[in-house]
Amino acid sequence: MNKEEKVKLKGKIVKALPGTTFEVELENGHKIYAHLAGKMRMHYIKIIPGDEVLVEISPYDLTRGRIIRRY
């Protein structure tokens, strides 16, 4: 079955939290919690507050996301 596509948006890391979770501020000012995608963890992409990232948000839960790219 076709899944609904996720929304990809740019954001900025505000805070690093335990468990490779981050607080990300989206361009519209909304703050969401996002965890690091497995692929990025495998390649040890390090992320610190202030980084610009691409997050993927499911349309079902707009408060959580998945970081899929660092710029």
Add this chain to the structure above:
Amino acid sequence: MVIKTLAELDGIRRACLIVREILERIRESIRPGISTYDIEEISVKIMERKKVIPAFKGYAGYPGNICVSVNEEVVHGIPRKDKVLKEGDIVSVDIGVIYNGFYGDCADTFPVGRISKEHKKLIEVTKKAFNIGIEQIKEGATTGDIGSAIQKFVEENGFSVVRAFAGHGIGRKLHEYPEVANFGEKGEGEILKEGMVLCVEPMVNEGTYEVKILEDGWTAITIDGKFSAHYENEVIVRKEKGEVLS
């Protein structure tokens, strides 16, 4: 006067995020040489993938899926194959989608390649005017507060604000009550209440604010042929301030 429930607000939020994503993709793909029809095609492809319906198609008989207005066109430009963007143009893209019955409606103006300082300022002032407008939003403020703040800022910068079109309420319909004019006097108009959703959309002209509609029945252009920029976003009215949705 439509006060939205929390669940409705959530649906509108989702619709807006999808519009924002489409606009970001378009920002990346705009370059000299592509036509306004190409821009429409990019957006329609993403809409299909996201399973959202273009909200403008067929609205009051509008023939396009989105509105793409180049240079002196103010709003409602119908995408055409022979309208090709060239270096130095400014293009405003207005997109509306329906997601699960909720409307998302946003617009932004993008530069094509390198543009002159004057036009860069026009785009910046338009966006800033929006931000200044929504700063006025809180429970008990009026639509006239928003309009007068926008008008004052735009005119201080030597531009003019279009009178013929206005912002609007939004939700389960594309245009809902109240109307949010981009000019006016403080304290005029409708009183804002928490839970209302508004589309604030300043349209800023370089020259005069007068516009005329072309023969196709839709495209609005400035009378003096000078450039025009457009910025639109949805805002939820909160107790203390407005919450921007995308």
